[in-house]
Each structure stands twice: as structure tokens, then as C-alpha cells.
Amino acid sequence: MVLSSDGKKPFRQQKPAGSRPAKPGLQVRAAASKILAAVVERKLPLDGALDNEHGNPAYKALNDGDRALVRAILNTTLRHLPRIEAAVSSLLDSPLPEGARALHYVLTVAAAQILYLDVPDHAAVDLAVEQANNDPRSRRFAKLVNAVLRRMGREKQEILASIATISPMPTWFFERLETAYGKDAATAIAGSQLQPAAIDLTVKSDPKGWAERLNGIVLPTGGVRLAAFEGSIPSLEGFDDGAWWVQDAAASIPAQLFGDLTGKRVADLCAAPGGKTAQLILAGGTVTAVEQSANRIKRLRSNLERLGLSAETIATDLTKYEPVELFDAILLDAPCSSTGTTRRHPDVLWTKGPEEIEKLAGLQERLLRHALTLLKPDGHIVFSNCSLDPSEGEAVIARILADTSDVERVAIEPSRWPGLEMAITELGEFRTTPDMLHVPAGFASGLDGFYAAILRHVA
Incomplete structure (x- = not known):
């Protein structure tokens, strides 16, 4: 406690707003929003932004667990981006103003979590509102963020059904695929990108034996495909011996x-x-x-x-x-x-x-x-x-x-x-x-x- 300027009434000294500890998870969402904007607006490759040594500063400041969540959010968002943007737009009475691009990415990242990730809706909503409040450019839209995302959570299944026919690819590329392969094939190719890639190994020899050792299957190419597993590739049998490589x-x-x-x-x-x-x-x-x-x-x-x-x-x-x-x-x-x-x-x-x-x-x-x-x-x-x-x-x-x-x-x-x-x-x-x-x-x-x-x- 310190005295007021007249020396009589004490008052509690206030900490600057920026010194308050961030809500758990806020830094993750802030990093995801910034990197998404860099990818879409500045065409920054995602691998570069997520490099542990030379990547985005907001990403590098996170611990390993939080970095993994940023990667999951960004990969999911980019896989479904046209659908997510359509979902957000359907809940807005009018488009966001041009000066609200930062808010656009806050909403997009939050919507990706609500629609496609196993993240509690309330966490996605609360952290998006906090992001808006922390940005002077977006603060006046905080109530809008809250309303849009809460409604998205309530109407999730209806929204997912309404956007299911939208191609997850940019229009320019889907049209090129359609010209090259036909509409049905282009649609199948676009749909396949919604699933993460498998982990395939090329083995020096004995693919059947390595498939049995690593709980995998032998592919028509002669390689081995792994089932989903927890852990790191270098921890698998045969890595240190150079028996195989990821390909x-x-x-x-x-x-x-x-x-x-x-x-x-x-x-x-x-x-x-x-x-x-x-x-x-x-x-x-x-x-x-x-x-x-x-x-x-x-x-x-x-x-x-x-x-x-x-x-x-x-x-x-x-x-x-x-x-x-x-x-x-x-x-x-x-x-x-x-x-x-x-x-x-x-x-x-x-x-x-x-x-x-x-x-x-x-x-x-x-x-x-x-x-x-x-x-x-x-x-x-x-x-x-x-x-x-x-x-x-x-x-x-x-x-x-x-x-x-x-x-x-x-x-x-x-x-x-x-x-x-x-x-x-x-x-x-x-x-x-x-x-x-x-x-x-x-x-x-x-x-x-x-x-x-x-x-x-x-x-």
C-alpha cells in the first residue's frame, strides 16, 4: 500500500495490464493466429515458421507440448481452411472490415478447434475473446467474437453438414485438378488431403520381417507402412542400425x-x-x-x-x-x-x-x-x-x-x-x-x- 498524493488516503498500487500472467493456452492460440496469417498473407512456408531454431519467435517461446498443439491447430486449420472461413462467414451479419484481418485469423483458429479438434468449446471461445481484448485493433469486436463462437459451438453439427460439400482446396487449384482429372477424381483427391499422411519406411531388406517387428504392413512398393504410434521415429528398432529410412x-x-x-x-x-x-x-x-x-x-x-x-x-x-x-x-x-x-x-x-x-x-x-x-x-x-x-x-x-x-x-x-x-x-x-x-x-x-x-x- 502507498499513500495517495494528498498524503491521506491509501490506495492499492495497480500492476500494468500487460504484466498480468497470460491465461493458460493463450500464447498457443496467439502463436497459431500469427503464423496462420503469415502463411496465408505472406506465403511463408509452414516448416520455416515451425522450425525449432529459426522459426517464428512466438512459436520458439513455447514448450514442446505447446508447440505440438500449435502444429495440430495449424495443420487442421490449413486442411479445412475454405470450410472454416465459410462457417465463420455464415455467422456474421456482415463481413469484417478490411482493417480486421488479425481478428479474422483469431476467429479462424478458434473455429478450427470447435469444428475439428478435440478442444473444449469454452476454452476455444474464452481464449479467442481474450486475444481480441488484448489487441487494440480488435478489442471493439470482443463481444462479436464471443457471440459467433458460442453459436458455432451450439450449432456445430448443422454447420459441419452445411460446409461438407465445399472443397477444402483453394478454388484455383481445385479447378486445375478438375481440368486434369475430372470432377470426381478431383473431389477424391481434395478429400484425401483432410487426413494426415502415413509414416512409410523404405527398408534395406526383408520388408516382411520389418513389418512384423514394427507392427506395420508391406506395401506394393516394397516399403513398410506403420500403424499410428506414440513416440519418436529414432526410438524405433532399426533406426540406429540404419536398417531403414522414412520415405x-x-x-x-x-x-x-x-x-x-x-x-x-x-x-x-x-x-x-x-x-x-x-x-x-x-x-x-x-x-x-x-x-x-x-x-x-x-x-x-x-x-x-x-x-x-x-x-x-x-x-x-x-x-x-x-x-x-x-x-x-x-x-x-x-x-x-x-x-x-x-x-x-x-x-x-x-x-x-x-x-x-x-x-x-x-x-x-x-x-x-x-x-x-x-x-x-x-x-x-x-x-x-x-x-x-x-x-x-x-x-x-x-x-x-x-x-x-x-x-x-x-x-x-x-x-x-x-x-x-x-x-x-x-x-x-x-x-x-x-x-x-x-x-x-x-x-x-x-x-x-x-x-x-x-x-x-x-x-
Whole structure:
């Protein structure tokens, strides 16, 4: 207690409002709202924002448990974003003013928890109201936040039913899928992104044995799919021994298209993080791994070291790479929009756009044309990427074949891929989509969207 200015009446000294301890969970929601805004407005990749060392400061300030909750909120929100925004809009008498973008993300994050996460409604509502009150720009909307979210909780089932037919993908990308695959297939692909990706392993040998040891199943690709489990990947049997590595089933396909590589000189271009490099080594090839980023080369070397495998590694700009000797086989897993990986990276469709897809398609064509100059006569090159957009796959190959007389397509035989025959196109190219590969109950179905084609340098 201290005396008032007249020296008579005592009063209790007040603490500044900002010094009050935050409500439990408030920092988590604040971090999620800020990062969501950065992803959608500034096209910031989610992996970068959630990096433990270099990520968003609000995220780095949290403990491990709170970080996990932020990740869950953001992944869920981004998977369902168009539906969530439609749900919020349906409960507003009029759109929020342009100056209320921060409030928009507060409402979106809270709505994601109410509609799709196992979070008590009252917690989502109370913390969103607290966020609004703590922001001078949003304070006048605090009662609106309370009313909208409480109503959403009361009418949850009706709201979910009303938004169920809205595509969870951005309109621009769904329309591209519809043009490429048809409406039914596009709808199936969009629906598949609502489920998190499975954990797939590529094993050095004995997939059946590893499936039994790790409570998994053997996939048509020869890999192992794990059931849901609690714990960390490095804690699993075989990790320290380098018996396997994590690699989506679809990502394991391109390297397998070469078959036996014994005695052959092989290049893995754009090689990091090294899963495909490891496959090429195990297939018998003498492998040179090329990657432009020195940091990514370090990661590749570290991964190969854990697996007990070795390859020549070169950090250089691929377009300037000129080997002393040409290669018998080349794998070019080209940089792409990654739109086939939205089950594990739901931010992709919100950080990329049509312009970037076209730009990347041009880059892929330049890289492939240069890679062909590194191939011996009668050598084979596999071109692949994890985009669902044909402009980054089929169209690139079509242009190469149209004006390159000494290159031909080698058709992939569906009979060699039992369980994935539907992924082989009429032209004999691989085109997986996330709605393919249905597996037994207890395991997540699906795989990444991938494209792969084999070309031969005609002697």
C-alpha cells in the first residue's frame, strides 16, 4: 500500500495490464493466429515458421507440448481452411472490415478447434475473446467474437453438414485438378488431403520381417507402412542400425524404375535429403549425388552415414554441372510445387499459385534438357516430381519428346506393379494421386501425388 498524493488516503498500487500472467493456452492460440496469417498473407512456408531454431519467435517461446498443439491447430486449420472461413462467414451479419484481418485469423483458429479438434468449446471461445481484448485493433469486436463462437459451438453439427460439400482446396487449384482429372477424381483427391499422411519406411531388406517387428504392413512398393504410434521415429528398432529410412511410398517409386544398377555409373540430381540416393546405391549403382545447396548436401551425407552407405557428393548448380564421364543412368527428381504432398504439408496450396507452377515447370524443363546431355547413349533417365499438376510432369515430357530426336519414352509395365496398376497411365508413365493405395483398417490409406517417366537416350 502507498499513500495517495494528498498524503491521506491509501490506495492499492495497480500492476500494468500487460504484466498480468497470460491465461493458460493463450500464447498457443496467439502463436497459431500469427503464423496462420503469415502463411496465408505472406506465403511463408509452414516448416520455416515451425522450425525449432529459426522459426517464428512466438512459436520458439513455447514448450514442446505447446508447440505440438500449435502444429495440430495449424495443420487442421490449413486442411479445412475454405470450410472454416465459410462457417465463420455464415455467422456474421456482415463481413469484417478490411482493417480486421488479425481478428479474422483469431476467429479462424478458434473455429478450427470447435469444428475439428478435440478442444473444449469454452476454452476455444474464452481464449479467442481474450486475444481480441488484448489487441487494440480488435478489442471493439470482443463481444462479436464471443457471440459467433458460442453459436458455432451450439450449432456445430448443422454447420459441419452445411460446409461438407465445399472443397477444402483453394478454388484455383481445385479447378486445375478438375481440368486434369475430372470432377470426381478431383473431389477424391481434395478429400484425401483432410487426413494426415502415413509414416512409410523404405527398408534395406526383408520388408516382411520389418513389418512384423514394427507392427506395420508391406506395401506394393516394397516399403513398410506403420500403424499410428506414440513416440519418436529414432526410438524405433532399426533406426540406429540404419536398417531403414522414412520415405513416402510414392517417393520410393522413381528410383525403383531403373531395376538392377550393378556396375552402372548413376547420378542422382537434386539429391537431398538422400532417400533416393540410398535406393540407387542399394540397387548396385556407383552413385554421384548432386545438390545445389551446401546445407542440403550436409544433411544428405549425414543421412547416408546413418545408413552405412556412401556416394560421391557434389554441391553445385546443376545447370553448370559437367562431369568428366557421362552416366549410364540419371534420376532427376526435380524441384516442383509439391502439390502432391498436401497431406503432410497442408500449407503448400496457400503459399503457391498458378504463376509459381508455371515458373517451376520451366525450370524443370531446363534441368531435364541439361540432364540429358549428361547421359550416355542407350542410358536411361527417370524424371519425377511430387506435383499433381500435369504442367509440371506430362507436359514437360511431351515438349522434350516433341523436339528431341535422340530421346524416347520407355513405357512402364503395369504388371510389374501389382496393387498400383491404376497409377500407370496409357502412355506408360507413373501418376499417383493421394486418394490411391487403400490399405487395411488401422493404417492410413493414400500416398503422395507423384509423377515419373522413363526416357532413353537413343544410341
